[in-house]
Amino acid sequence: MFISKVNRICERHGRIAILIIGLIIVIPFVFLWGPGSNLFGDKGRGQRVIGRMFGEPLTIADVAVQLQEMELMYYLMRQQPPPKSREFKQYMLDQAFQRLRMLHEARRRGLDKVGVQELQQALVGMFGQNGESGATQYAMFVQYQLPRLGLTEQQLLAMVRHNIVVSRLQREVVSSVYVSPTEVKAAVEKNYTRYDVRQAVFRSADYMDAVSLVPDEQTLEAYYEKHKDELRLPDQKRVRVATVSFEEWIDDATVKDDDVQAYFEEHSETFEGKALDAVRDDIVATLKKRQARTKALEQARTLITRVMALYKEQPTKAAADILKEASDAVGVPTVDSGLFTRQGEIPNIGQKARLSEAAYMVTEEDPFSRIVPEDGVFYLAAWLETMPGEKPTALTAEVRDMLKDQLVLQQVRTFWRERVEPFRVYIENGLTPDEIIEQFASGVLKKGLPDHLAAMNDEDLRNVVTSDVQPFFVPAKKRVRVVAFDPAEYMDDVEPIGVEAVQAYYNQNSGEYAPQVRARHILLRVPDEADADARDDIKARLREVQKKIEAGAEFAELAEEVSEDPGSAQRGGDLGYFTKDRMVEPFSEVAFSLEPGEVSDVIETQFGYHLIKLEAKKPGVSLEEAADSIRKELANKRARELAWEAADAFSYSVYETMTTGEDEEAAEDVPPAQMFAAMAEKKDLAWQDTPWFTENSALAVFESSRSASRNAYALTRHDPLSRVIEGVDKRYVACWLAEQSAELPDLTAAPAYVQAIQTKLRREKARELAREKAEQAYHEIEQGLVAGKEFEAAAEPYPFEAVPEFSLSALPWGTPNARLISDTVPEHSAGTLVEPLRIGDGATLLFLAGVTPPDQETVEEHYDQSEQQLLREKQQNVLESFDAKLQERAKMELDEGVREQLI
Numbered sequence: 001m002f003i004s005k006v007n008r009i010c011e012r013h014g015r016i017a018i019l020i021i022g023l024i025i026v027i028p029f030v031f032l033w034g035p036g037s038n039l040f041g042d043k044g045r046g047q048r049v050i051g052r053m054f055g056e057p058l059t060i061a062d063v064a065v066q067l068q069e070m071e072l073m074y075y076l077m078r079q080q081p082p083p084k085s086r087e088f089k090q091y092m093l094d095q096a097f098q099r100l101r102m103l104h105e106a107r108r109r110g111l112d113k114v115g116v117q118e119l120q121q122a123l124v125g126m127f128g129q130n131g132e133s134g135a136t137q138y139a140m141f142v143q144y145q146l147p148r149l150g151l152t153e154q155q156l157l158a159m160v161r162h163n164i165v166v167s168r169l170q171r172e173v174v175s176s177v178y179v180s181p182t183e184v185k186a187a188v189e190k191n192y193t194r195y196d197v198r199q200a201v202f203r204s205a206d207y208m209d210a211v212s213l214v215p216d217e218q219t220l221e222a223y224y225e226k227h228k229d230e231l232r233l234p235d236q237k238r239v240r241v242a243t244v245s246f247e248e249w250i251d252d253a254t255v256k257d258d259d260v261q262a263y264f265e266e267h268s269e270t271f272e273g274k275a276l277d278a279v280r281d282d283i284v285a286t287l288k289k290r291q292a293r294t295k296a297l298e299q300a301r302t303l304i305t306r307v308m309a310l311y312k313e314q315p316t317k318a319a320a321d322i323l324k325e326a327s328d329a330v331g332v333p334t335v336d337s338g339l340f341t342r343q344g345e346i347p348n349i350g351q352k353a354r355l356s357e358a359a360y361m362v363t364e365e366d367p368f369s370r371i372v373p374e375d376g377v378f379y380l381a382a383w384l385e386t387m388p389g390e391k392p393t394a395l396t397a398e399v400r401d402m403l404k405d406q407l408v409l410q411q412v413r414t415f416w417r418e419r420v421e422p423f424r425v426y427i428e429n430g431l432t433p434d435e436i437i438e439q440f441a442s443g444v445l446k447k448g449l450p451d452h453l454a455a456m457n458d459e460d461l462r463n464v465v466t467s468d469v470q471p472f473f474v475p476a477k478k479r480v481r482v483v484a485f486d487p488a489e490y491m492d493d494v495e496p497i498g499v500e501a502v503q504a505y506y507n508q509n510s511g512e513y514a515p516q517v518r519a520r521h522i523l524l525r526v527p528d529e530a531d532a533d534a535r536d537d538i539k540a541r542l543r544e545v546q547k548k549i550e551a552g553a554e555f556a557e558l559a560e561e562v563s564e565d566p567g568s569a570q571r572g573g574d575l576g577y578f579t580k581d582r583m584v585e586p587f588s589e590v591a592f593s594l595e596p597g598e599v600s601d602v603i604e605t606q607f608g609y610h611l612i613k614l615e616a617k618k619p620g621v622s623l624e625e626a627a628d629s630i631r632k633e634l635a636n637k638r639a640r641e642l643a644w645e646a647a648d649a650f651s652y653s654v655y656e657t658m659t660t661g662e663d664e665e666a667a668e669d670v671p672p673a674q675m676f677a678a679m680a681e682k683k684d685l686a687w688q689d690t691p692w693f694t695e696n697s698a699l700a701v702f703e704s705s706r707s708a709s710r711n712a713y714a715l716t717r718h719d720p721l722s723r724v725i726e727g728v729d730k731r732y733v734a735c736w737l738a739e740q741s742a743e744l745p746d747l748t749a750a751p752a753y754v755q756a757i758q759t760k761l762r763r764e765k766a767r768e769l770a771r772e773k774a775e776q777a778y779h780e781i782e783q784g785l786v787a788g789k790e791f792e793a794a795a796e797p798y799p800f801e802a803v804p805e806f807s808l809s810a811l812p813w814g815t816p817n818a819r820l821i822s823d824t825v826p827e828h829s830a831g832t833l834v835e836p837l838r839i840g841d842g843a844t845l846l847f848l849a850g851v852t853p854p855d856q857e858t859v860e861e862h863y864d865q866s867e868q869q870l871l872r873e874k875q876q877n878v879l880e881s882f883d884a885k886l887q888e889r890a891k892m893e894l895d896e897g898v899r900e901q902l903i
Helices: 002-012 015-021 060-077 086-108 118-127 130-150 153-174 179-194 204-210 217-227 257-266 276-314 317-330 354-362 397-428 433-441 458-472 487-493 499-508 532-550 555-562 587-593 623-660 672-682 706-713 751-788 818-827 857-891 896-900
Strands: 048-053 056-059 193-203 234-247 334-336 372-374 376-388 477-485 518-523 575-578 602-606 608-618 687-689 731-740 800-806 832-839 842-852
Touching: 048 086, 056 060, 056 687, 060 086, 060 153, 060 896, 086 153, 086 433, 086 857, 130 153, 153 857, 179 706, 179 857, 193 204, 193 751, 193 818, 204 751, 217 623, 234 276, 234 317, 234 354, 257 276, 257 372, 276 376, 317 334, 317 376, 354 372, 354 376, 372 751, 397 433, 397 458, 397 751, 433 458, 458 751, 477 487, 477 623, 477 672, 477 706, 487 623, 499 623, 518 532, 518 587, 532 608, 575 608, 587 602, 623 672, 623 731, 672 687, 672 731, 706 731, 751 832, 751 842, 818 832, 818 842
Parallel strands: none
Antiparallel strands: 048 056, 193 800, 193 842, 234 334, 234 376, 372 376, 477 687, 477 731, 518 575, 518 608, 602 608, 832 842
């Protein structure tokens, strides 16, 4: 694919990073400018004016063109469409306005004329010195990629021109930027000063056992005295319970050898290299239990279906008697419990936490529980009686326990009311937590939230939604009905692959069969404006690197340190395998002339000066050697095409039936999925229903392909039928079956949430306690230091550990709070105990034990690299300042509501 080739080239050529900014995409040798190429030039009829910029009309077409070009650039760099989040769309819109300002200024300065010669040089820089190759790649992109993106060649050419013009303006703006030797030395000292730090981390997890939500005795007594006239002990209940155990099905379970083999392969890491025979019995036992649980669950579902049918038929009959009648009919035993409370043991049944919780909630009006799975058994409870709780006359142990539960539950309800419930209305209106955050940032939701939430800044509210709402959010779910088309089933329909087809494939993909080498390189760039002396200095720097390699230094380490090719430097200069025509001359000539392990002399290309080390060689593959694999590939390709054609034909036939209503299955009251299944059965195609899944699921039925699952999720009740969905190997057609809206459950309907919130509240208290301990430790150690103690003696009671010595150029990654440490300690002198710093789950204390400035040798070693980095930073600052001035001069005015429409 063309895009993947562009990506591979980007990885291999450092200069591509510049071309991505200034050029982005290859351009043809024949260059034609079409209508609309002049920014703020003649406007076509019917173009809507949405505001003004630089005192001139700004049309929606001006902005749309730039947005379109930016989306194309994003696609070319990432090989995927840009994110659809509101935040990213806002960013893209701001960038589009910035490009409009830049293009206007370039036009004012007369920098907007781009010649064919310049375009040809850009093509050579992108794809090498073979012009025909560049033109071929461009033609492939125009023919195959642009139509898929819904773009024309003319739009692509306009984007190329705009990128070159903007890059030209930026170079002019930064041309006078200068870095003094004093600035460079200061930058080296800042980045290479080494710090010796001690750190003590106070985490909430270390204090969880020290905190509790249960109030103290004084609070309990005060609460009792205030509320004793209204208090009542918990009701007690009795229930009848039906028990469905999986154990009675184990002896009847049968396990096939194929199932054992599949389980063994799927869980191979668990068995740690053991042979299948050694673990066969364990696998069989596991699969039998799995089968037995499935059978037990089926019987439990059958039971509850029968219970609800009888309850509907005989609404006045006692619920417990209905359960007994239904249980006897399907052979399930029942037992009556004694009196119990929500959290107590159930007499005659035992200590069953889940069953106790669910059974206690049944009432005379709502007499049946849900199916409760616990310890491999499925339970169903029916109400028998309720004994009202008595009014307490003293603060007994039982009353204390009741009050503790009530007061803890009050804290949970307060949390839910203040931090979760306010967002319910937005979720019920279809927003996800992420969308709530986006819309809050835009100001849309601020008026609808309580004052304590509306007053938060964007970051604080993001934290609230992420930590307090997201865990309880149940996303929207769907189910679809699917027919799969497996290419393997169409192999018999593939005609024999002839010699001519094999030859043509070999010729068209000659690069895959040509000799290849794998090499590393070190690149030092040569600026376009560099004179002969500057070029000699750069070449001399690279020769110094060459001497280090000859003296035994590792090529990869030096490449990572000094190479200016960002695409390969982080991989030690590794370019991977490439064919001769993939690199520019003389790079490719030299690389292919080396032997594995050999390092070249310094060579020059249009990208700068290089050193090349050859890692390995791969010989070419002849047509005879490749014929069998090519024939197999072509046959597989044809089978995939046949599967696609069959899927497309089926999708179209179902669509025709749905829209014309000519078939008896197409009656208006027939659900789409039922019609879909009937059509599949007519064509002897197997169909299956998916489980409930969310937008981000990766369903096994779609070979765990997220893109295929997302395509299926996009189906709706009003647009139920998919076109062909492409999986990893198979092709699919899907039909909407059912859906569930996103929701935020009621706290009372989700008892498990109560425990989760209690844990969260305890963790918050533990975090505050950890921060208090850090403050206490700081003051105690500070007093000890003032009194003359050594740090080790003053800090002895606390868990300080040494941080690996570091500089800002080599941060202590792997150390907790590495970024916080590196941001903080340079502001302090040696011997300083830094005041406690808050971290997400507590606080940290830092002691700066020592500071070591870089020696002269270090300064000289890193001088040139620091100079270039500082120059880039200053250039970036100049560009930002320049754009701010442009923005001020532009005095852009947008019609009300336009920005919202554009994003």
